[in-house]
Amino acid sequence: MLVCYLQMLDTPKEKIRFEQIYLKYRGLMYHVANNILHNRQDAEDAVYSAFLRLIKHFKQFQNTPTRDLAPQVAVIARNEAISLQRKQRGEAPLEERDGLAETSEAVSDYHTLVDSFTRLPQTYQAVMEMKLLLGYFDGEITARLGLSKAAVSTRISRGCQFLRNIVEREGFLLDAWCSTPENC
DSSP states (O other), X not given: OHHHHHTTOOSHHHHHHHHHHHHHHHHHHHXXXXXXXXXXXXXXXXXXXXXXXXXXXXXXXXXXXXXXXXXXXXXXXXXHHHHHHHHXXXXXXXXXXXXXXXXXXSOSOHHHHHHHHHTSOHHHHHHHIIIIISOOOHHHHHHHHTOOXXXXXXXXXXXXXXXXXXXXXXXXXXXXXXXXXXXX
16 A cells, blocks of 8 residues: 555655655554544545545645654544544535645644644643544553553543643634543
8 A cells, every 4th residue: 555655756755754654653543543433444444545635735744753743643544534434424524624624613723733732741741642632542541551540530631621721822712622521
């Protein structure tokens, strides 16, 4: 599959960069999509679409270090999985804004939201990214981080409050992320 993607890129530098991103994040993207779709084939289709979207907007990601792309590629995979899920249910597809799919309830500025995670206190950053951006369940977070269930719950609660304060100062809403009990 990687060869197909690489043929869509122009320069050797872009191909090398994309290959690094692909090898580093394909597992994460699959995990995010599969958590939403609960079907291996559908998750693979969503990841394929997510990589196509990434190629389409590759210039936006060229200056971001590969190690810092996890939240962005996870959200792209999440949005593609939601689009596929909605298409299968016969619901309206996700709206297109600047070519990147976002739900109609989503925050107005995706990059500002992702950036806001970096301004969370370090204690809450990993838990909040895993919960909100990557779609992990609390039990998965406890297992991966070696924390108690109570610690994860507390960090999610406090992290949501920190995140709300950050985004309110930035002037956009976080309703799409923290309005439901399973998120915050």
